[in-house]
Amino acid sequence: MTSTKTKVLFLGPVGTYSHQAALQQFGDSDDIEYIPAQSIPQCFDDLEGAKDITYSVVPLENSTNGQVVFSYDLLRDRMLDEKCQKKQNQIISSLEVIGEQYVSIAHCLISPVDISGPKNLANYKQVRIHTHPQVWGQVARYLKELRKNFSSTKFELIDCTSTSDAVSQAQQTQLKNISDQDVLNVAIASEAAVHIYKAYIVDHSINDVTGNTTRFLVLQRRGTVELFNTEKMKVSLLTFTTEQDCPGSLVDVLTILKNFSINMCSISSRPFNNKTSTRKWQYIFYIEYDFDGSRDIWDSFYEQINLKCMEWCLWGTFPRNDRYYK
Numbered sequence: 503m504t505s506t507k508t509k510v511l512f513l514g515p516v517g518t519y520s521h522q523a524a525l526q527q528f529g530d531s532d533d534i535e536y537i538p539a540q541s542i543p544q545c546f547d548d549l550e551g552a553k554d555i556t557y558s559v560v561p562l563e564n565s566t567n568g569q570v571v572f573s574y575d576l577l578r579d580r581m582l583d584e585k586c587q588k589k590q591n592q593i594i595s596s597l598e599v600i601g602e603q604y605v606s607i608a609h610c611l612i613s614p615v616d617i618s619g620p621k622n623l624a625n626y627k628q629v630r631i632h633t634h635p636q637v638w639g640q641v642a643r644y645l646k647e648l649r650k651n652f653s654s655t656k657f658e659l660i661d662c663t664s665t666s667d668a669v670s671q672a673q674q675t676q677l678k679n680i681s682d683q684d685v686l687n688v689a690i691a692s693e694a695a696v697h698i699y700k701a702y703i704v705d706h707s708i709n710d711v712t713g714n715t716t717r718f719l720v721l722q723r724r725g726t727v728e729l730f731n732t733e734k735m736k737v738s739l740l741t742f743t744t745e746q747d748c749p750g751s752l753v754d755v756l757t758i759l760k761n762f763s764i765n766m767c768s769i770s771s772r773p774f775n776n777k778t779s780t781r782k783w784q785y786i787f788y789i790e791y792d793f794d795g796s797r798d799i800w801d802s803f804y805e806q807i808n809l810k811c812m813e814w815c816l817w818g819t820f821p822r823n824d825r826y827y828k
């Protein structure tokens with residue numbers, strides 16, 4: 503019998519911050535089945551390919567160290583994919599954004615064995631720290647302090663597919679090398695992951711900035727599920743390219759927002775390589791702006807966007823999460 507549950511994909515295993523974001527969006531209900539993915543690309547690919555998956559939750563940016571480049575580049579690659587449907591300069595992507603979530607990030611230093619506090623790190627010749635690459639920039643000061651305070655211990659940093667995977671990797675590696683008393687494998691992850699793996703907290707709240715927060719996007723296949731209709735303030739995410747070597751081509755696009763009195767709330771860019779060109783240094787821009795559905799401007803606005811952008815893609819117009827303001 504096939505399950506009638508709504509399937510939600512997230513960067514697994516359980517206990518990641520992405521899992522927490524998915525729970526925040528969809529709740530702990532019997533109607534929802536949470537499915538862990540092994541990577542951020544898989545969160546995109548499986549949503550596109552596996553028709554029984556309805557939503558996917560992916561990290562987009564962190565308040566301390568900025569863009570989660572994996573997700574930015576996956577949006578970029580999808581927009582620039584030649585197989586995409588096109589209407590004049592508009593690209594119609596197969597996925598759309600239908601929501602956002604904000605998760606407070608409180609990293610812990612986690613050990614598979616009880617070492618009774620950070621001071622005992624000094625007992626090891628080598629400490630191998632496992633975590634997701636996005637985390638290094640969120641704990642840079644803490645790592646510097648560790649190196650300073652334990653100058654005879656060698657610290658090695660190991661990238662993992664997620665924070666929760668890092669706890670599992672640290673646990674497995676420690677178990678495999680149980681006879682080696684000089685090496686300790688630890689992980690940086692959330693307190694939720696500590697409980698899942700029955701591991702031990704060496705140190706709490708180790709991120710450099712308190713209030714560190716990651717923003718997540720909720721994706722679905724375009725048009726599959728009725729969008730959540732709320733009275734809330736909404737935001738639109740648009741990616742676009744402009745004419746290369748044309749002074750003012752970016753300003754021309756941004757001026758459209760100014761002329762329609764549309765408030766832009768974020769802008770960023772990533773480099774891209776177009777297969778049809780040998781130019782290396784081309785850029786795609788990402789902007790977000792406030793969407794007021796009661797205004798009768800949107801058809802004219804997108805006509806102008808279509809005129810000034812080489813290619814553009816509207817990823818979605820979704821409710822602004824209340825946590826954005828906190």
Ligand SMILES: O=C(O)C(=O)C[C@]1(C(=O)O)C=C[C@@H](O)C=C1
Nearest residue numbers: 518519520561634636664665716
């Ligand atoms: O590894 C996790 O727990 C994730 O959900 C991924 C991720 C990210 O890619 O930004 C999410 C939040 C934290 O900032 C660190 C890692």
